[in-house]
Amino acid sequence: MSTNLHQRLSGIPDEHVLVIAPNGRLSVAEVLQSGPAADIPSDARVLVSIDDVRELTRVLVALDGAVAGILLVSTAQPPEVVEELAKVADCTIIVSDRDDLASARNVVQAIGPTRPRDRTTGWIMTTSGTTGIPKLVPHTLDSLARSVRTEKVQPVPVWGMVYEMTRFAGLQVALQSLLSGGTLCVPERDRDVSEQVRFLVESGCTHLSATPTLWRRLLMAPESNKLTLKQVTLGGEIADQAVLNALAARFPHARLTHIYASTEAGVGFAVKDGKAGFPLSLAEEQSEGVGIRIRDNTLWLRPPGGYRPRYLSGQDIEIDANGYINTGDRLEIAGDRAHFLGRDSSVVNVGGVKVYPERVERVIGDVEGVGLVAVTAKKSPITGALLIASVVPASQDLDTAELKQRIMARCRNTLEREATPARIVFTQTLQTNAAGKISRN
């Protein structure tokens, strides 16, 4: 049986602060005395969709080792998706601090006195991407914590948490902090960046992990001059040389790390030389760590320890006979370095959010007055990419200004902000390819 969260936190002094948030703190003592509520059986799988990091931490420590499974679902998922995921993953209990889930119980109803922890709880993560129902990827705490350094360091690292903790990147930051005796400081995500940075500064944040898009934004906020960071981590998007250089100049005493991570593989690797891309020597090292291979300019990863990821409910994952998984990320090799180019599918990464242009096309195609539509990506030095929609009106005499407003209104009502096109261009024709499909190039 593997070591659960409760056991892993047991060696830390009771008064140690695990989480600092604007609405309060959470100490070790507060989490160690609880288990699941008495009416949650030990063979239950529990869907957890909690935004508050203190509450989420309490629930995860209470459940891990005491129930069969924990499925983490972003609080940004609509209620019908949450219900569907619960069904697919066979979760009979939903715990949430949101008020739009009819069948959910709140955190108080989910926690009870401590009880035996005699199970290895399965942790199920969801893949990011705005396609509708996310894919489910089974893990264990061990597989999730694999790249976490657990040695306790002094002074205590204070990790800024600017991700949603229910997502892979956020959980990585949380586990890194919790398991190395650190403190998580969690600004309110819906506040201005300046205000969030002020909170990080006041909380004594020393370690911060964010997307390149968010780092650029932090660099443009004067408050960030007051941050004194020892660790600067970038992930979730391609880190270009400009943002790496700017961070190295702004935080000269920080270790600068950019990580590549795949929810599917449950792992990734870190690059620490401050240069974009990664050295090919990483792909040659065949230690017990993550296996890295480049095949047809695409990155394949092999998780260590024979861990074979799969999607629940028969969803496909491309994995070869040696256990390497196709990440779908394309690379360009130049000299002794590989640089990320983007995805081999049509997925576009807009500010760390994966967007499928086809889905945006479907939404726009349904708007009255739209004849044809093609959604393409344009490179952006701020968010990596932006979406441009090219629209052929259904008839020549339509008022395009009005049509544009209708399209924007529909997109804003039905799509994530990142999936809403930055620009709508009206055109007379669209290129079609040999298969008769609208060409995105």
Place this chain on the structure above:
Amino acid sequence: MTESLEPEIRRAFKEVWQSENESDAPELQPDTVLLDTGLDSLGFAIFVSQLEDELGFDPFTLSTDAYYPQTFAEFVAFYEKFRSHAA
């Protein structure tokens, strides 16, 4: 001596800000921090993209310095520095 890019940048900012926020854009002072005006990263990316379409260049892509301007005055100066690329 060519004209300042400031009026053009001011106009583009107003247009993008209003389209993103569906209300009136705030007045920009030289020391206004652009990201404190209510324009988020995506809005800022759209603003830079629109300026590229209108001015014909994007200093963020052209610049080899690691530099991200914070105030409106710094932003305009950043564009002025690279305007010779607008050919």
